[in-house]
Amino acid sequence: MIEAHDYRIASTSNGYENLLRNKNVNDASNTGQDNIVLFVHGATYGSTSTFDYPVDGTSWMDHTATQGFDTWCLDLLGYGGSDRPVEMDEPTTDNPPLVDTAHAIAEVAQAIDFILAKRLSTRVSLIGYSWGTAICGAYAGMHPDRVKRLVLSGALWVERGTTPRGIVADLGAYRNVDAHSAMARWGVGLSDSEFEEIVDSRLVKKWCEDVIQCDPKANNTSPPMLRAPSGVLKDFAHCSKSGEPWYDPSLIEAPTQIVVAEYDRETTPEQGRAVFGKLNNAIEKRMTVIGSGTHSLLLERNRQALFEVVASFLSVR
Numbered sequence: 001m002i003e004a005h006d007y008r009i010a011s012t013s014n015g016y017e018n019l020l021r022n023k024n025v026n027d028a029s030n031t032g033q034d035n036i037v038l039f040v041h042g043a044t045y046g047s048t049s050t051f052d053y054p055v056d057g058t059s060w061m062d063h064t065a066t067q068g069f070d071t072w073c074l075d076l077l078g079y080g081g082s083d084r085p086v087e088m089d090e091p092t093t094d095n096p097p098l099v100d101t102a103h104a105i106a107e108v109a110q111a112i113d114f115i116l117a118k119r120l121s122t123r124v125s126l127i128g129y130s131w132g133t134a135i136c137g138a139y140a141g142m143h144p145d146r147v148k149r150l151v152l153s154g155a156l157w158v159e160r161g162t163t164p165r166g167i168v169a170d171l172g173a174y175r176n177v178d179a180h181s182a183m184a185r186w187g188v189g190l191s192d193s194e195f196e197e198i199v200d201s202r203l204v205k206k207w208c209e210d211v212i213q214c215d216p217k218a219n220n221t222s223p224p225m226l227r228a229p230s231g232v233l234k235d236f237a238h239c240s241k242s243g244e245p246w247y248d249p250s251l252i253e254a255p256t257q258i259v260v261a262e263y264d265r266e267t268t269p270e271q272g273r274a275v276f277g278k279l280n281n282a283i284e285k286r287m288t289v290i291g292s293g294t295h296s297l298l299l300e301r302n303r304q305a306l307f308e309v310v311a312s313f314l315s316v317r
Contacts, residue, residue, distance in 0.1 A: 001025065002065050009114050011077045012106045019081035020111050021048055022072050023065040032120050034148065037064055037314060039073040040108055042130030042154075043232040044177060046080020047073035049211045050129065050298060055203065060298050063307045069314065070119065074111045076104050078174070078229040080214050088227050089217075092172030100231030101246065104135045105142070112139075112146060125149040125314050130156055130267050130295065131232050134246045137275075141251025150256045150282075151310050154267035154295060155275040160243035164236050164266075171234055176225040182208040186296050189265050198263070198292055199300040207299060249278035256282045257313040259306060261293030286313065 002025050008017040028035060039061065041047040051073045052061040065071045075082040078099050087095040112124055125148045128136030133152040140147040183204055187195040195201070211226065218224040239246050256279055260272040269289050279285045288309050293302045 002062055003029075006081075007114070009111060011083065012103065012110055013077055013085065016077055016083040016085065018077055018083070018107060018111070019046075019048060019075040020072060020114065021052060021061075021074075022070070023052070023061050024070045025065050025068070028065065028068055028070045029119065033070060034121065034123070035069050036115060036119060036121060036124040036148075037069045037071050037127060038108075038112065038115065038124050039071075039127045040104075040129070040132035040136050041073075041076070041079065042132050044228045045211050045226075046075035046082065046214060048075055048080045049214050051127075053207060053210075053299065055299055055303065060303070060307060064311060064314075067311045067315070069125075069311075072111075072115055072124075074108065076107050076229075078227070084216070084227065085229075087173045088229070090173070092174050092176075092230075095173035097171050097230040097234040098173045099229035101131075101134055101138065101235045103231060104131075105138050108135055108139055109143070116146070122146070123148045125151070127151040127153060127310065129153045129298070133267070133275075134235075137249060137252060138247035140254050140256075141248055144251075144253040147254040149314055149316070150252060150254045151313065152256065152258045152272070152275065153298070153306070153310070154260055154264055155258045155272040156246065156267050157271040157274045158236060158239040158246055159274075160240060162236075162240045164233065171230055171237065174227045174229050175233070176221075177212070177228055178223045178225050179205075179208040179212050180223070182211065186294065190263060190294070198294060198302070199296070203299065249275050250280045252279060252282050254282065255284035255313075255316070256286070257310065258285075258287040259309055260287075260289055261295065261297040261302075261306075262289055262291045263293060264295045264297070266295040
């Protein structure tokens with residue numbers, strides 16, 4: 001039986017709290033164990049709405065927990081079940097972009113400190129998804145002694161002149177997302193028949209409607225809207241304009257697994273290969289491309305292939 005616990009931990013922004021969720025099976029949380037895994041989400045939706053969203057009764061977190069891992073996921077400030085900064089109650093143009101990558105790295109560091117203190121352990125394995133790959137990759141480079149293994153699921157890499165796919169917004173404090181735009185973004189570039197082969201359209205509709213409701217003020221508008229901080233877009237624009245790297249993969253020492261879906265139009269296989277080529281100091285590096293999947297592979301028919309690749313990598317001693 002899977003045990004689940006939610007913790008409210010302090011954000012690095014004073015006065016706010018973030019949601020940190022833990023799942024484990026058969027007392028996998030024994031203190032001092034070297035089996036801790038932390039999931040970190042992408043640019044738009046929180047961890048609890050992605051990694052812990054059950055499809056056919058099981059989420060990616062559930063699967064990881066049943067493999068014997070002490071499994072955690074973090075909702076960054078402004079996402080999922082975490083607090084919304086007061087600026088998100090004001091017009092988006094009234095404030096600068098919220099929760100950029102530097103802020104996110106600090107919040108991940110704070111969550112890791114909490115987990116390691118609670119478990120009397122010294123290191124974790126990290127699974128970053130999309131923007132979360134830049135967050136986790138940067139953290140792993142900064143704290144090599146604290147990262148056992150690193151998974152980059154949809155490895156984000158931005159070259160000069162790159163434009164974001166599926167996310168269009170002015171650089172205000174946050175952006176608004178409705179279920180219709182979420183559905184359109186999911187299947188970009190695929191015909192209706194190709195999309196239906198990859199994922200049940202009924203699941204797509206339900207997930208998109210459910211994820212919008214994670215925002216406590218979603219129903220204040222018609223249609224309901226989810227507010228997502230825009231800091232990630234500020235960082236994207238900076239890297240695209242300047243050509244500066246989002247982070248330095250060559251600083252990563254932990255064994256690293258890159259995994260990406262064949263039809264991912266946002267964090268493409270080409271981006272994954274670019275990151276792979278820069279992992280010059282990783283003890284080990286692997287890259288896997290999984291067919292018949294999109295950027296949202298973790299919720300699609302072929303999700304088990306993703307789960308098994310990652311679980312196998314994390315299990316290596």
